[in-house]
Amino acid sequence: MVVARFDTDALRHNVAFIRERAPNSRLMAVVKANAYGHGMLAAARAMDADAFAVARVDEGIRLREAGELRPILVLEGCQQPSEMSLASRHVLQVVVHTTCQAGWFGEGFPVEAWLKVETGMHRLGLDVGTFRRLATAPPVGMRVAGLMSHLGFANEAGDPRTEVQLAVFDEACEGLDYPRSIANSGGLLHTSDAHLDWVRPGILLYGVSPLGEAMPELRPAMTLAAPVISVKQVRAGDTVGYGGRYRARRDVWIAIIAAGYGDGYPATVKNGTPVLIRGRRYGIAGAVSMDMCCCELGLETSVKEGDEAVLWGPGLPLEDVAGMNELNPYVLPTQLTSRVRRETH
Structure with missing residues (x-):
């Protein structure tokens, strides 16, 4: 979830x-x-x-x-x-x-x-x-x-x-x-x-800057996260997701994350859009679907099923996600859907 x-x-x-x-x-x-x-x-x-x-x-x-x-x-x-x-x-x-x-x-x-x-x-x-x-x-x-x-x-x-x-x-x-x-x-x-x-x-x-780039004086008030539900290897030349928008250039591992446009994560994000897993940035690989998205983990990985992927939050400013995809940062948090669980701390 x-x-x-x-x-x-x-x-x-x-x-x-x-x-x-x-x-x-x-x-x-x-x-x-x-x-x-x-x-x-x-x-x-x-x-x-x-x-x-x-x-x-x-x-x-x-x-x-x-x-x-x-x-x-x-x-x-x-x-x-x-x-x-x-x-x-x-x-x-x-x-x-x-x-x-x-x-x-x-x-x-x-x-x-x-x-x-x-x-x-x-x-x-x-x-x-x-x-x-x-x-x-x-x-x-x-x-x-x-x-x-x-x-x-x-x-x-x-x-x-x-x-x-x-x-x-x-x-x-x-x-x-x-x-x-x-x-x-x-x-x-x-x-x-x-x-x-x-x-x-x-x-x-x-904690979101209206100027397009994250400001160190601010603290992001929202973390959007989802679990890794599968980790698998794809071979060089294989494509991932609908339409084959991502093609592996070598044998790599990918993580499938249980978040998609049905949750409000934009369907239009580009390959390479950052996600954060275990404190390290990885890039989106392929089209975002309704319930999931994928990211490339590299030739080797310690990422496991059940790990949490941060889509934006501390360590991954929402402004970075918006800027790479030419999106208005105001849009991303406001378009989250009702099936996203809310927690207040």
């Missing part, structure tokens, strides 16, 4: 690193998508955060019903009017990024709102005029809690578009006396001018 181990000590280490990086800002920890696949409830319980952010109302309700008392912000806001009463009942803050959402507030269900302005990412956000109008004259039922935008280019150090976004945000907020927030993980690392009143790190909390 594939197991995902969540190291809450590593999480706390990363939170401490973030607080040191932005010492004058409050921390809104992003725990959407089940805390990027790590486990939302366990992450929230372990974290010294001032508030949490989720993507959708149902995520916020789940967190609140688990006993979480700290502020919870719904980043996409309400997706339909009926969710406003849910947000009010469960004391959820909501992002307002359209005039339609602004029209859903009413006297019967007061809700705290963060107003989001478009600054150059061209995804979600109010135009500057509407943003300022709502901030100065909010509709009945809206209590403005803060002003925000989102950095679209902060994962690239020195990208001039980040400075443009910051300037647009600063101008849009001029004279408005509310807390401000724009820094995601990349902005937190690269741009101290973006820290403002609140920072909103996501992937950084879990």
Whole structure:
């Protein structure tokens, strides 16, 4: 069985690193998508955060019903009017990024709102005029809690578009006396001018760098591992797996690992993608199938059936797996499936 181990000590280490990086800002920890696949409830319980952010109302309700008392912000806001009463009942803050959402507030269900302005990412956000109008004259039922935008280019150090976004945000907020927030993980690392009143790190909390290469200051919070279920020798010229994508150049040993795309391990990983067995790196050999994958062990091996293969974790950063395969590192932990066993330590 594939197991995902969540190291809450590593999480706390990363939170401490973030607080040191932005010492004058409050921390809104992003725990959407089940805390990027790590486990939302366990992450929230372990974290010294001032508030949490989720993507959708149902995520916020789940967190609140688990006993979480700290502020919870719904980043996409309400997706339909009926969710406003849910947000009010469960004391959820909501992002307002359209005039339609602004029209859903009413006297019967007061809700705290963060107003989001478009600054150059061209995804979600109010135009500057509407943003300022709502901030100065909010509709009945809206209590403005803060002003925000989102950095679209902060994962690239020195990208001039980040400075443009910051300037647009600063101008849009001029004279408005509310807390401000724009820094995601990349902005937190690269741009101290973006820290403002609140920072909103996501992937950084879990020890994964948004910059593409692992950072020694972080500790990976997840180990994904699976057992070796067979060790066998293949002869030079033999192929392994569907389609014969790997061909042995000499007589070698291979290990068959009980993890595949049915568990969320990507079907697209290339030959040579590293796995870690007994502290040593080996390379994937052949196509990943639904329930298993193979790796080449070399001319001789001490690997045995029952050994554990680490697909990512300490000693094998998730960033290495993602980088070799031109994958977004955010995707790998969030796409793990329900048949992966979860352990929290």
